[in-house]
Amino acid sequence: MAQVLEFKLPDLGEGLTEAEIVRWLVEVGDVVAIDQPVVEVETAKAMVEVPCPYGGVVTARFGEEGSELPVGAPLLTVAVGATDASSTSSTSPADGEPSGGSGNVLVGYGTGAPAARRRRIRPERNTAPAASAAPAAPAAPAAPAVGSAPSRPAPVAVAVGEVNGRQGPVAVVSPLVRRLARQHEIDLRGLTGSGPDGLILRADVDSAIREAGHVAATEARTAAEPVVAEASTAITSPAIASPAASATAERIPLRGMRGAVADKLSRSRSEIPDATCWVDADATELMAARAAMNAASGPSGGPKVSVLALLARICTAALARYPELNSTVDTAAREIVRLPGVHLGFAAQTERGLVVPVVRDAHTRNAESIGAEIARLTELARTGKLSPAQLTGGTFTLNNYGVFGVDGSTPIINHPEAAMLGVGRIMPKPWVHHGELAVRQVVQLSLTFDHRVCDGGTAGGFLRYVADCVEQPAVLLRTL
Template identity: 70%
Template sequence: MAQVLEFKLPDLGEGLTEAEIVRWLVNVGDVVAIDQPVVEVETAKAMVEVPCPYGGVVTARFGDEGTELPVGAPLLTVAVGGTEAPATGAPGASAAKTASSESPVPAESAVSSEHSGNVLVGYGTAGPAARRRRVRRDDPVLTGTPSGAPAGSAQAVATAPRTAGHQGPVPVISPLVRKLAREKGLDLREVRGSGPDGLILRADVERAVTAAGTAAALAAPASAPVSANGSAPGRVSTSAPVAVAAGAGERIPLRGVRGAVADKLSRSRTEIPDATCWVDADATELMAARTAMNAAGGPKISLLALLARICVHALSRYPELNSTVDMGAREIVRLPSVHLGFAAQTERGLVVPVVRDAGTRTAESLTEEFARLTEAARQGTLTPADLTGGTFTLNNYGVFGVDGSTPIINHPEAAMLGVGRIIPKPWVHQGELAVRQVVQLSLTFDHRVCDGGTAGGFLRYVADCVEHPAVLLRTL
């Protein structure tokens, strides 16, 4: 006789106490192997595929997609010791019936997520077979089934919209895209995907929602009745205060990574008395030095790696900025190693991967590590360990085409160096006006760890190294 075992949400590390169910990877009645991923959850650090330590038949699932569960809460039950679905009277069978009404879709109709581009799906990656998506047949957003008609009924089949190009399961890049469409009441069969092979991206859903809202807004004035005084009832006089009705507007839950970022930035603004200083620097010589390095052969050196080298050497001269503040003990803690965070833009927002021991790495090593972490962020394989433990952040916002910024310090760090775009500008060089490659550098720092003299000295040293890269030869 099969033994029914309960699998609970495990401790995912990094002090995490809860997680939100994003996508179930198995259905009730499925046979699972030991350590097979069974559910995808979102924590405050990353998206995680959770493997089950038992092998057998899934008899029950606990929690729908979008449900937040604390660590230790039941996730599912597995009948161990048999490969057939449990009989009606078997333990856990009643729970299985109420836990889910989903049925598995044949493998040939599943949409592979191997190249989906999901962001921050961490803690390792499963093989292609384990990562194949299942499409819920009872989901009106996916199938076009009216919410009032049972899935598979004649009414559902008759009334389901048939948009050209979307026969069968709808190819969607991410479960978050499905969730967004479901929240907006959008039928994905009416959306044209711009991804490979018609894959529907988040941007496609957002464009469709915006287009629908614009059409509704344009239609509203024409159909609105006119009151006795000649004005539409819904219009508000400009002389009267505007009150937002309860429930009006779009509400987006601050959960998972976005919620963690919101908490950290709010805490940083609340706790850290920050200040910013900036300077323009002539980066012409630095650009020429990089060109010469790459022309000499071997692995290419990135500009970000050279800026990181300059940054860590400046921190060795001004260690106050590589520190944190312990307000409980009322102490400034100077940190022995530089773990350099850098801002990376992904589909799910801005993340800050951390390069460990950046002060001991060469330009080639830094280039390789920046490339690895950036690709991991884009592909969704960053782990919480990749996103924590930073001591100083390098923010290259120049890639967005802007010159300057006053960013919020990445709590609990003490400073952040910002680098704007490098563009040709008029510059006085050797007493003559010339066109040079100019960059704006900014330093936002915690005024508790140092004063303006220290911050200014750090920023001036960084600018000197940018303008005269030979200054770094003293540190080799």
């Protein structure tokens, strides 16, 4: 006999208390294996997949995509023993719970078991479209759920019916596309996807938004025609301008990763008395040294050394000379805490907002090692697979805003760090070189620092050393 178990949103660690449902990976009626990811959630730290510790048939889901759930809230219920997929589970006589459950509910950790292919229990072909795709178990578990709360959100109804000429759920992968459609009240079931297998893309939603706006404007003009015909100043009739006047502002919730970034930046501005200094540096020799390094490695001599990796190595050398900037302030104890190692964060822009992955023990790495780790973390950031541990614990941040075509900026310190180095774009400019005017590759460097940990002399010395290494890379030889 099947036993219905309730799986709750697990403790996500790092002090996180809630998460936003981005995408369900299973539907009601699916057969899931132990430790199979069932939902993709976005926390204030990262986007992660949550594995279910039970194996069986999904009987209910709780929470819609885009909604937030607190830790401990029900995620889904699983009927254990309802199908042959639960044959790996057994009941322990000691506690009455299925011994097949892994108990592994921490985000980012798994047993490493191969994921089983999902199977859907579907009705017969002659079943009416209104029939539920769920198994014989009730949509809401009638049996007492393990650790069930007195009240819970309503289960998510699985949408069935004809979509793009076939039966099944709406073919939308990106949660951003779903959110955009909700904001503009676009019914995804009325769209024909232009992607593979009818997948609905953002371009399809944008086209529907434009079409809806055109229809609204046409209806408004049609309603205004009698007024225009009677008025002597038909061309300047206010009725024609009514669609623009009735436009409403778009409201975007500050939550998830974007909300966490907003909170952290606000806290930095309110708690840290920061100051900024900047300097222009001739990066011609640095670019030449990089070209020589990459040429020496040959066509198959490994990955190329990036400019960001060289600047990161320069930062670790500068922090060894000026350890005041590799510190934090303990406001409760009124103490400056100088940190023994350099965990270098670097700003990376993704579709979900700004993230700061951290290169651990950067002070022990050379430029090639730092570059390889930056490339690895950047790829994880782009795919949304960074773990919370990879986004925390930084002691100093490097921000390369030059990739956006910007010359200079005043960075906001990544709380609770004490400083951030900003790097603008490297571009040819007129420069006095050896007493003569020449065209050189020039970059602007800006340092924002916590004035509590050091004075302008220390900050200026740090920035000047970084600029000297950029202009004369041989200066780094002393610390290699």
